Amino acid sequence: MKVGIIGCGNIADTYFQSQNLYNNINIISCADIINEAAEKSAKEHGVKVQSVEDLLTNKDIELILNLTIPSSHREIIQKTLVSGKHSFSEKPLAMNFQEGLELKKLSYEKGLQVGCAPDTFLGAAGQKARQLIDENKIGKVSLGTFNMMSHGMEHWHPNPDFFFKPGAGPIFDVGVYYITQLVNLLGPVENIISVSGTAEQERTITSEPRYGEKIKVETPTTLMAVLEFANKTKIQLFAS
Structure with missing residues (x-):
């Protein structure tokens, strides 16, 4: 399958390198609103540079890999489907549940496939855990907890603004990796009790090349919740 990438930021290299592990995908073109980023990726990985619009209409491309910032995901996926191509996107699929449903409806209408990260639950560890639960090797899962804590992306990412939007x-x-794994293991979530907060209204970048620059925090940076699954398992969540 011939693939085009839209969005040539930090994560793009991982996808370019991953194609070497498989024999059924071939990345042939890339695009980014910052043309220098696209040119850098193209030079390093030997692919063609195109504008976003030209890549969307490229008849050789069957699937578009959407690696843009989260606020652009829905728009790029929608344009991909309208262009008659399959889509795989970094998380999240969209900014809210309703937008996700609209993309699902459009994909059905077009007869196209839409996929979204994370797919890590398909790995060996996740599948083994699922097998143990399905075969009742560990008994009924009643309660659990997961904690995800980090200082923040402003200390290592060159352009961390979008992490705080x-x-x-x-x-x-990050928390979506754990939640996706839990849904794979335990089934759908039926009830949620949650609170959120933001300790700092701005962050100071300590990575290059923007060391010392201040960025505004526009989304909660700490969330606490209890997830009750349809099978009545209860999981405590803390993410910050």
């Missing part, structure tokens, strides 16, 4: 934050950016 709507569509990101600790749940959409």
Whole structure:
């Protein structure tokens, strides 16, 4: 399958390198609103540079890999489907549940596939855990907890602004890996009790090249919740 990438930020290299592990995908083109980023990726990985619009209409491309910032995901996925191409996107799929449903409806209408990270639950550890639960090797799972804590992305990412805007934050950016794994193991969530907060209204970047620059925090940076699954398992969540 021939693939085009839209969004050539930090995570793009991981996807370019991953194609070497498989024999059924071939990344042939890339685009970014910052043309220098696209040119850098193209030079390093030997692919063609195109504008976003030209990549969307490229008849050779069958699937578009959406690696843009979270607030752009829905728009790019929608344009991908309208262009008659399959889509795989970094998380989140959209900014809210309703937008996600609209993308699902459009994909059905177009007869196209839409996928979204994280897919890590398909790995060996996740599948083994699922097997042990399905075979009742560990008994009934009644209670549990997970904690995800980090100082923040401003100390290592060159452009960390989007981590602190709507569509990101600790749940959409990292916590989603744990929640997806839990849904795979335990089934759907039926009830949620949660609170959130923000300790600092701005962050100071301590990574290069923007060391010392202040950025505004526009989304909660700490969330606490209890998830009750349909099978009545209860999991405590803390993400910050």
